[in-house]
Amino acid sequence: MWxxxxxLILGLALGLLTDIQIPAVYENYxxxxxxxxxxxxxxxxxAHLQQVYDDKVFVSGFFFxxxxxxxxxxxxxxxxxxxxxxAIFAFGVRLFQNIAVIRRILITKWEDRHKNGMKNQ
Amino acid sequence: MNKKIIARITIVSFIIGLMIAIQYNxxxxxxxxxxxxxxxxxxxxxxxxxxQSELLSEILTLSEDVKEYESSNSKNQGQxxxxxxxxxxxxxxxxxxxGPGLTLNIxxxxxxxxxxxxxxxxxxxxxxxxxxEIFRFNGxxxxxxxxxxxxxxxxxxxxxxxxxxxxxxxxxxxxxKVITExxxxxxxxxxxxxxxxxxxxxxxxxxxxxxxxxxDKITITKFDGELVNSYLVEENKGD
Numbered sequence: 334m335w336x337x338x339x340x341l342i343l344g345l346a347l348g349l350l351t352d353i354q355i356p357a358v359y360e361n362y363x364x365x366x367x368x369x370x371x372x373x374x375x376x377x378x379x380a381h382l383q384q385v386y387d388d389k390v391f392v393s394g395f396f397f398x399x400x401x402x403x404x405x406x407x408x409x410x411x412x413x414x415x416x417x418x419x420a421i422f423a424f425g426v427r428l429f430q431n432i433a434v435i436r437r438i439l440i441t442k443w444e445d446r447h448k449n450g451m452k453n454q
Numbered sequence: 455m456n457k458k459i460i461a462r463i464t465i466v467s468f469i470i471g472l473m474i475a476i477q478y479n480x481x482x483x484x485x486x487x488x489x490x491x492x493x494x495x496x497x498x499x500x501x502x503x504x505x506q507s508e509l510l511s512e513i514l515t516l517s518e519d520v521k522e523y524e525s526s527n528s529k530n531q532g533q534x535x536x537x538x539x540x541x542x543x544x545x546x547x548x549x550x551x552x553g554p555g556l557t558l559n560i561x562x563x564x565x566x567x568x569x570x571x572x573x574x575x576x577x578x579x580x581x582x583x584x585x586x587e588i589f590r591f592n593g594x595x596x597x598x599x600x601x602x603x604x605x606x607x608x609x610x611x612x613x614x615x616x617x618x619x620x621x622x623x624x625x626x627x628x629x630x631k632v633i634t635e636x637x638x639x640x641x642x643x644x645x646x647x648x649x650x651x652x653x654x655x656x657x658x659x660x661x662x663x664x665x666x667x668x669x670d671k672i673t674i675t676k677f678d679g680e681l682v683n684s685y686l687v688e689e690n691k692g693d
Contacts, residue, residue: 336460336463336464337464338467340464340465340468340471341467341468341470341471342471343471344468344469344470344471344473344474344475345474346475347471347472348471348473348475348479349475349478349479352479353475353476353479354479354480355476355480360480360481363473363480367470367477370469370470370473373466374463374466374467374470377459377463377466378463381459386459388458388459392462395466
């Protein structure tokens with residue numbers, strides 16, 4: 334259960350300690366990629382809680398979303414339209430929705446457990 | 455939870471962590487952009503070259519010293535050592551120096567006297583700027599109203615009086631003596647000071663800065679107090 338958190342911390346530590354920097358031009362792409370990755374992660378957790386998790390969907394979604402978001406931003410830069418805003422908006426909304434669903438599922442589970450515990454007593 | 459799912463999520467969160475950290479690094483520490491144009495770069499290059507030539511001339515002087523030490527016999531070595539000591543004393547300000555240079559005078563401006571304003575002392579800031587500028591422009595030794603400027607000299611305000619080496623300087627007449635390497639340098643310094651905005655800066659404070667022509671020989675007194683050495687300690691060599 335704590336392994337994903339450990340992975341996150343490990344990634345953060347590695348990134349901060351190695352002091353890797355990317356050119357400022359690509360900052361936008363990375364921020365969108367982070368957002369896309371977060372969206373996929375929470376989508377995966379939600380799918381798992383709803384028992385509809387599919388490995389292929391999760392992994393392909395992770396890479397595809399990142400590529401799509403970066404591609405959209407790239408296209409936006411070349412067309413002179415801030416298309417990355419569309420990606421930020423879409424991922425932002427989905428992130429909130431996913432987190433809301435996860436929260437509801439967890440609350441329902443917790444309530445069920447609580448009720449069962451009362452019954453058993 | 456299925457082990458496979460956990461592994462997948464862990465890998466994804468690791469990648470997310472890495473991306474966030476990289477993004478953080480990039481946003482927090484933007485590499486400073488080099489916005490200098492070709493002239494600024496050239497100017498910096500010329501400054502560095504100047505420094506290089508200064509260092510080279512210093513190396514030359516020191517290697518001459520070394521040669522002198524090596525070539526002289528044991529009797530003469532004492533003399534050479536004495537010479538070096540004298541040289542060091544002169545540089546530190548412990549012995550009087552004379553050489554080509556120029557003098558500056560600071561007086562209250564005529565307007566101030568005519569209108570009967572109160573004479574204000576020279577502000578330390580202005581004096582420090584002048585001194586720094588002169589040292590920056592090849593001034594070797596300097597004295598303000600008989601006070602030799604050494605490396606510990608403080609020009610500051612004490613109870614409303616501008617002091618040099620903790621001794622108040624005269625309000626109405628200040629004389630600054632500067633010694634340079636050569637007469638040509640003194641002339642250059644004269645031209646430089648004349649062209650710089652110092653006279654205007656002094657005039658704002660109702661002071662006249664008189665820059666006198668370069669002279670062949672100017673004598674500067676030695677430092678009046680005792681130099682305190684807080685950090686240098688004599689090494690005991692044991693032989």
